[in-house]
Amino acid sequence: MRRLAPILALAGLLAATGNAAAERLTVALSTPEVRIDSNFTGVPITIFGVIERDAQTVSRGGEYEVAILVLGPPETVVARRKDRVLGVWANSDSETFLAAPSFYVVNATGALDDLAAEPLLKRFRLGFDNLGFRYDGRDAEDDPAAAEFREAFLRIKEKAGLYSAHVGGVGFIGDTIFRTTVWIPANVPVGAYQVGVYLFADGAVLARTDESFSIAKTGFEQFMFTFSREDSFIYGVMCVALALFTGWLAGVIFRRD
Amino acid sequence: MLIYLPIAELSVNMFIIFGMGGAVGFLSGLFGVGGGFLLTPLLIFSGIPPVVSVATVASQIVASSASGALSYWRRNMIDMKLATVLVISGIIGSSIGVFVFDALRRMGQLDLIVSLAYVTFLGLVGGLMLAESIRAIINARRGRPAPLRRPGQHNWVHGLPFKMRFKRSKLYVSAIPIVVLGTGIGFLGTLLGIGGGFIMVPALIYLLRVPTNVVIGTSLIQIIGTMSVATILHAMASQAVDFVLAVILMVGGVIGAQFGARIGQNLRGDHLRALLAFLIIAVAVRFLVGLVVSPDERFSLTLLLGGGL
Numbered sequence: 185m186r187r188l189a190p191i192l193a194l195a196g197l198l199a200a201t202g203n204a205a206a207e208r209l210t211v212a213l214s215t216p217e218v219r220i221d222s223n224f225t226g227v228p229i230t231i232f233g234v235i236e237r238d239a240q241t242v243s244r245g246g247e248y249e250v251a252i253l254v255l256g257p258p259e260t261v262v263a264r265r266k267d268r269v270l271g272v273w274a275n276s277d278s279e280t281f282l283a284a285p286s287f288y289v290v291n292a293t294g295a296l297d298d299l300a301a302e303p304l305l306k307r308f309r310l311g312f313d314n315l316g317f318r319y320d321g322r323d324a325e326d327d328p329a330a331a332e333f334r335e336a337f338l339r340i341k342e343k344a345g346l347y348s349a350h351v352g353g354v355g356f357i358g359d360t361i362f363r364t365t366v367w368i369p370a371n372v373p374v375g376a377y378q379v380g381v382y383l384f385a386d387g388a389v390l391a392r393t394d395e396s397f398s399i400a401k402t403g404f405e406q407f408m409f410t411f412s413r414e415d416s417f418i419y420g421v422m423c424v425a426l427a428l429f430t431g432w433l434a435g436v437i438f439r440r441d
Numbered sequence: 442m443l444i445y446l447p448i449a450e451l452s453v454n455m456f457i458i459f460g461m462g463g464a465v466g467f468l469s470g471l472f473g474v475g476g477g478f479l480l481t482p483l484l485i486f487s488g489i490p491p492v493v494s495v496a497t498v499a500s501q502i503v504a505s506s507a508s509g510a511l512s513y514w515r516r517n518m519i520d521m522k523l524a525t526v527l528v529i530s531g532i533i534g535s536s537i538g539v540f541v542f543d544a545l546r547r548m549g550q551l552d553l554i555v556s557l558a559y560v561t562f563l564g565l566v567g568g569l570m571l572a573e574s575i576r577a578i579i580n581a582r583r584g585r586p587a588p589l590r591r592p593g594q595h596n597w598v599h600g601l602p603f604k605m606r607f608k609r610s611k612l613y614v615s616a617i618p619i620v621v622l623g624t625g626i627g628f629l630g631t632l633l634g635i636g637g638g639f640i641m642v643p644a645l646i647y648l649l650r651v652p653t654n655v656v657i658g659t660s661l662i663q664i665i666g667t668m669s670v671a672t673i674l675h676a677m678a679s680q681a682v683d684f685v686l687a688v689i690l691m692v693g694g695v696i697g698a699q700f701g702a703r704i705g706q707n708l709r710g711d712h713l714r715a716l717l718a719f720l721i722i723a724v725a726v727r728f729l730v731g732l733v734v735s736p737d738e739r740f741s742l743t744l745l746l747g748g749g750l
Contacts, residue, residue: 220445221445222444222445222685223442223443223444223445223452224445224452225443225445225452259744259745260744260745261742261743261744261745262549262742262743262745263740263741263742264549264740264741264742264743265739265740266736266739266740266741267739271733272553272557272732272733273732273733273735273736273739274550274553275549275550275552275553275741278549280745333740336738336739336740337740337742339738339740340738340740340741340742341742370443370445370451370452371450371451371452373450401447404447405445405447406447408447408448408684408685409447409448412447412448412676412680412682412684413680416676416677416680417673417676417677419676419682419684420672420673420674420675420676420677420682421673422684423500423672423673423676423682423684423687424500424503424669424672424673426500426504426684426687426688426691427500427501427503427504427507427669427672427687427691428503428504428507428665428669430504430507430508430688430691430692430695431503431504431505431506431507431508431509431510431511431691431695432507432508432511433695434504434508434695434696434698434699435507435508435509435510435511435512436511438508438695438699439512
């Protein structure tokens with residue numbers, strides 16, 4: 185207990201100064217739950233934040249910088265490369281990505297490299313280069329042997345609108361209020377989404393806060409999806425019954441003989 | 442109007458899909474074929490994942506074949522015994538087909554094999570059909586009558602053992618070629634998302650000498666049986682049958698087929714067959730181009746786990 189005392193005292197002091205000196209972040213989302221229904225074609229989510237300061241907060245020389253990260257549920261994806269085999273293009277090499285974010289958006293007030301040094305960006309997974317992909321059968325994160333597949337993964341995800349990085353995507357309204365808008369496309373995977381908001385100044389993280397929202401199918405879409413997964417035999421029989429009925433109905437309506 | 446497909450997990454323009462179903466239905470009514478060999482590629486080329494396209498078209502084929510079979514049923518133009526043998530063997534082929542389909546999908550070679558099979562079978566059938574119809578057109582121009590096939594004519598198929606009697610078709614033939622035919626077409630149909638009527642009908646006529654008046658009705662029953670099983674097996678194995686997509690395609694298809702059938706009655710048989718042959722060859726060439734031309738994007742992503750699941 186005696187050896188712990190100075191550490192506890194230090195921790196207490198840090199906590200106290202932390203409370204007094206650091207900024208606090210309050211964040212709100214425009215939509216806590218995205219519902220996918222039959223006419224879902226994508227939706228924007230706006231993230232608002234307020235930097236709270238009080239009289240004791242130290243004044244800073246540099247400006248505030250904010251980075252906002254949105255992460256979709258992890259997925260295991262295989263990337264395949266086509267090569268010419270006997271004159272035709274066929275899948276040959278592949279690389280399996282383990283627990284890669286299915287959706288990834290990072291918006292910031294400025295270029296990420298200007299916000300903080302690389303180790304910090306890596307820790308918070310800010311930026312495509314700092315995602316730390318893991319591959320099946322490879323121990324090292326971001327193994328350079330898989331670089332080609334990594335680039336292809338990012339390219340395809342970006343093209344599908346599921347990955348994006350937008351410098352200047354976070355804007356300040358006044359000195360302490362900021363906001364960003366993230367477009368959720370129609371092909372978005374369902375599940376729990378994490379939002380991380382990071383406040384930087386002079387290359388250091390002053391505050392961070394986490395939020396979350398969910399994307400779920402609703403009503404008929406949810407029912408059909410669950411039905412097809414859980415009672416796949418009955419679902420199949422139902423599809424056949426519908427087909428026979430449609431065919432029979434058409435045969436009766438358009439009867440010519 | 443955009444509509445979200447719950448299984449394919451993307452939104453599509455409902456009218457475009459409806460139009461595709463209608464156009465393919467029109468052609469299938471015109472030529473008297475199922476049209477799966479046109480619809481599946483159209484869906485794939487328009488961005489629906491191949492797995493969903495093949496599995497969903499299987500159910501659409503059931504609908505379009507059922508509406509056709511009804512009128513043959515009313516006119517008693519179906520050999521039920523022959524159809525039963527074909528359906529049973531078709532179910533065996535279909536089961537093997539779903540198994541191979543799923544294995545290829547896991548290996549990442551489904552698209553390649555589907556493309557190669559389309560090029561091979563459509564190229565072959567289209568080529569044969571074109572040659573035959575051109576010969577018929579030339580004969581008609583020169584005023585020569587088409588060579589008649591007498592019912593008594595026999596070929597090597599009729600020398601095989603395990604003979605069965607089919608009263609409606611007035612046939613006494615070996616069960617072997619029937620089972621092979623049913624299994625083969627069930628397998629191909631499940632793998633490629635086609636009914637296989639355009640292979641089945643000529644095979645029944647030329648190989649087994651089934652009378653032409655019962656051929657189409659019997660073939661339709663075989664397609665309904667095989668594709669029903671294929672739909673259920675696809676729903677269980679790959680879980681890729683999209684109900685919403687299927688409904689749009691079915692409604693478009695059965696309406697289009699009615700108009701096609703009316704126009705088809707005013708066209709000559711050999712001309713129709715030549716047109717159909719061109720269409721089949723065009724689809725084969727489109728797949729060949731896809732295989733040979735350097736792709737814009739050499740990489741592809743396939744979801745194994747998580748995300749939408």
